[in-house]
Amino acid sequence: MENKYKEDRPWGTFEILHEEDKLKVKRIVVKPGKRLSLQSHQHRSENWIIIGGQAIVTLEENQIPLSPNQSVFIPANAKHRISNSGIEDVVFVEVQTGSYLGEDDIIRYEDDFSRV
Numbered sequence: 001m002e003n004k005y006k007e008d009r010p011w012g013t014f015e016i017l018h019e020e021d022k023l024k025v026k027r028i029v030v031k032p033g034k035r036l037s038l039q040s041h042q043h044r045s046e047n048w049i050i051i052g053g054q055a056i057v058t059l060e061e062n063q064i065p066l067s068p069n070q071s072v073f074i075p076a077n078a079k080h081r082i083s084n085s086g087i088e089d090v091v092f093v094e095v096q097t098g099s100y101l102g103e104d105d106i107i108r109y110e111d112d113f114s115r116v
Contacts, residue, residue: 010113011036012089024101028082030055030090035083037111044098044105046074048082053090056083079109 006015011034018025030036030053038058048057049071057064057072058081064072074080076098084090108116 010034014094017093019101022097022099022101024096026094026096027051028092028094030082030084030092032084032087032089035112036081037106037113037115038079038081038109040077040079040107040109041098041105042077042107043100044096045076046080047095047097048072048074049093049095051091051093053084053088054086055090055092056085057081058083081110 006013012029012031014026014028016024016026050066050068052068055066057066058079059072059074060079066072082090082092110116
């Protein structure tokens with residue numbers, strides 16, 4: 001099922017580019033100075049491919065700087081977040097795979113927008 005759903009968030013936007021059983025593809029934009037919550041997912045893994053900007057990915061205890069054309073794999077249950085400390089948008093593609101891909105499969109540990 002093709003789905004071009006876009007949603008604004010306090011840190012930027014995400015757009016669902018494609019969705020089917022056990023697969024979802026999003027285009028995500030993180031505004032300068034913003035970051036997503038430190039979170040994990042029980043039912044899905046994610047692959048993040050950086051398209052633009054300079055990102056810092058927190059994966060468990062590691063800080064991973066990523067530039068365009070670089071990627072990182074986020075296993076299910078791993079604590080993770082992406083940050084943009086630069087002056088241009090961080091744009092990345094997120095490929096989710098797993099048995100359940102709903103937005104409610106998020107466990108938040110820290111959040112700059114009081115969503116914990």
